[in-house]
Amino acid sequence: xxxxxxxxxxxxxxxWKSKSLGEMTRQEWESLCDGCGRCCLLxxxxxxSGHIDFTNVACRLLDLGxxxxxxxxxxxxxxxxxxxxxxxxxxxxxxxxATCAYRLIAEGRELYxxxxxxxxxxxxxxxxxxSVRGRAISEKRAGDLEDHVVEWPD
Numbered sequence: 625x626x627x628x629x630x631x632x633x634x635x636x637x638x639x640w641k642s643k644s645l646g647e648m649t650r651q652e653w654e655s656l657c658d659g660c661g662r663c664c665l666l667x668x669x670x671x672x673s674g675h676i677d678f679t680n681v682a683c684r685l686l687d688l689g690x691x692x693x694x695x696x697x698x699x700x701x702x703x704x705x706x707x708x709x710x711x712x713x714x715x716x717x718x719x720x721x722a723t724c725a726y727r728l729i730a731e732g733r734e735l736y737x738x739x740x741x742x743x744x745x746x747x748x749x750x751x752x753x754x755s756v757r758g759r760a761i762s763e764k765r766a767g768d769l770e771d772h773v774v775e776w777p778d
Contacts, residue, residue: 660754661691665776666681666682666683679772688756688761723754736752738754
């Protein structure tokens with residue numbers, strides 16, 4: 625099977641429709657990530673108002689081609705302030721993209737057609753223009769974050 629294909633559904637309701645986030649296995653949980661890379665973009669938060677500005681600057685661990693973390697299993701060791709998403713924290717993280725599967729499932733909404741679990745192909749998130757591929761730069765070359773504030777479409 626090609627690497628970018630997802631196994632077809634067995635004919636029963638997909639796990640993301642039949643289970644809560646807390647009931648999912650680790651493999652199911654991890655497969656919800658669509659690989660957009662938007663949660664790995666650096667953000668600026670106004671400490672007084674709590675307003676968050678989004679940037680096009682990616683964490684130094686994000687592979688800008690695949691939009692996947694290069695050190696996922698040990699990311700907290702390299703980036704101590706990396707936010708680890710859990711079923712208990714999904715609804716508390718206001719900056720998660722509106723298109724994020726974790727957020728969608730927590731809100732009782734459907735996954736988008738381009739999500740790899742729906743499309744069966746890990747490339748659709750990129751071809752649909754949802755991912756940061758081709759639009760983000762590494763924090764290694766960014767300079768001042770204030771110069772990289774952008775609006776990301778949902």
